[in-house]
Amino acid sequence: MKIAVLPGDGIGTEIVAEAIKVLNVLDLTFEMETALVGGAAFDAHGHPLPDATLKLAMQSDAVLFGAVGDWKYDTLDRPLRPEQAILGLRKNMGLFANFRPAICYEQLVGASSLKPELISGLDILIIRELTGDIYFGQPRGRRVATDGHFPGSEEAFDTMRYSKPEIERIAHVAFQAARKRKASGSEGRVTSVDKANVLETFQFWKDVVSEVGKEYPDIALDHMYVDNAAMQLVKEPKRFDVVVTGNMFGDILSDEASMLTGSIGMLPSASLNSKNQGLYEPSHGSAPDIAGKGVANPLATILSAAMMLRFSLNQAAAADRIETAVKAVLAQGLRTPDIYSAGTTQVGTAQMGDAVVNALR
Ligand code: IPM
Numbered sequence: 571m572k573i574a575v576l577p578g579d580g581i582g583t584e585i586v587a588e589a590i591k592v593l594n595v596l597d598l599t600f601e602m603e604t605a606l607v608g609g610a611a612f613d614a615h616g617h618p619l620p621d622a623t624l625k626l627a628m629q630s631d632a633v634l635f636g637a638v639g640d641w642k643y644d645t646l647d648r649p650l651r652p653e654q655a656i657l658g659l660r661k662n663m664g665l666f667a668n669f670r671p672a673i674c675y676e677q678l679v680g681a682s683s684l685k686p687e688l689i690s691g692l693d694i695l696i697i698r699e700l701t702g703d704i705y706f707g708q709p710r711g712r713r714v715a716t717d718g719h720f721p722g723s724e725e726a727f728d729t730m731r732y733s734k735p736e737i738e739r740i741a742h743v744a745f746q747a748a749r750k751r752k753a754s755g756s757e758g759r760v761t762s763v764d765k766a767n768v769l770e771t772f773q774f775w776k777d778v779v780s781e782v783g784k785e786y787p788d789i790a791l792d793h794m795y796v797d798n799a800a801m802q803l804v805k806e807p808k809r810f811d812v813v814v815t816g817n818m819f820g821d822i823l824s825d826e827a828s829m830l831t832g833s834i835g836m837l838p839s840a841s842l843n844s845k846n847q848g849l850y851e852p853s854h855g856s857a858p859d860i861a862g863k864g865v866a867n868p869l870a871t872i873l874s875a876a877m878m879l880r881f882s883l884n885q886a887a888a889a890d891r892i893e894t895a896v897k898a899v900l901a902q903g904l905r906t907p908d909i910y911s912a913g914t915t916q917v918g919t920a921q922m923g924d925a926v927v928n929a930l931r
């Protein structure tokens with residue numbers, strides 16, 4: 571089981587260190603190799619995704635990823651910005667299926683900004699297509715005026731596009747996930763989120779998902795416009811089971827859904843290719859404002875490591891153990907600042923990781 575460890579920038583190094591502590595107390599043997607990525611790689615090698623890092627990732631069974639980005643890189647040319655590292659890994663490894671579960675742990679019901687009854691028992695799965703859409707559309711760029719009136723760029727453009735096979739494969743992933751969840755008590759519903767009322771790309775998306783849906787008569791399919799979905803997610807989040815959508819809408823809706831769980835610091839993610847090779851990262855970013863302070867919540871990364879064990883390394887029992895340990899730690903009342911509420915005990919990043927390790931032991 572070969573794991574490429576890419577901590578990245580900001581709080582990335584702190585939270586990944588805690589996930590590694592947790593992996594190291596399981597009775598399993600991993601081959602782990604660490605490499606620079608994002609701004610850290612740019613500083614050392616002049617590129618956010620050096621060849622050696624990409625090669626290591628591609629040759630591993632799984633990538634454990636922290637986060638990338640810092641405001642200090644905002645003025646770099648786009649190909650050199652830290653975010654290009656994660657986009658390059660997704661594209662080069664073909665990680666088209668992004669799983670972002672939003673599960674509300676009972677102990678954190680009070681940490682959400684929503685009323686407890688709306689989110690208690692919440693367990694939804696957002697599946698975001700990750701290698702297409704406006705993120706990777708061509709052409710993109712800027713047009714410079716030639717009439718002399720505008721010396722700089724006159725307009726900028728990005729192209730939204732999806733091919734039929736791209737939509738089909740993510741739709742199959744969503745229906746299969748819904749089927750699996752149905753077997754353990756979920757409703758068996760896929761909600762496909764689009765903007766078919768305005769965008770041609772998403773009318774096509776809707777048509778292709780409907781077509782694929784005919785192969786899954788046991789799964790209910792409904793379609794929702796993205797603006798309505800954004801509203802329904804906070805109005806009645808438990809109406810959803812599996813949500814499938816494109817890259818851009820999935821980016822936005824998964825951040826929104828994370829707040830249903832109390833904190834974005836709790837939300838893990840998995841990005842898989844067709845060979846079940848995967849990249850595992852917290853859904854949150856590099857949080858430069860709290861980097862180095864030892865206060866970041868490591869649980870999203872620890873839970874991402876659990877997803878890694880389950881999806882790419884075939885170690886479901888170990889994944890269950892980690893998830894049980896996280897629940898135990900929350901039940902003990904330990905909270906990083908992002909999930910703190912009166913009557914609980916505030917801890918830092920390392921203390922939280924240690925607590926999970928102790929619970930595992
Ligand atoms: C995410 C992030 C990335 C994205 C950024 C860092 C490129 O927001 O994983 O959701 O937009 O996909």
Ligand code: MG
Nearest residue numbers: 821822825853
């Ligand atoms: Mg995002």
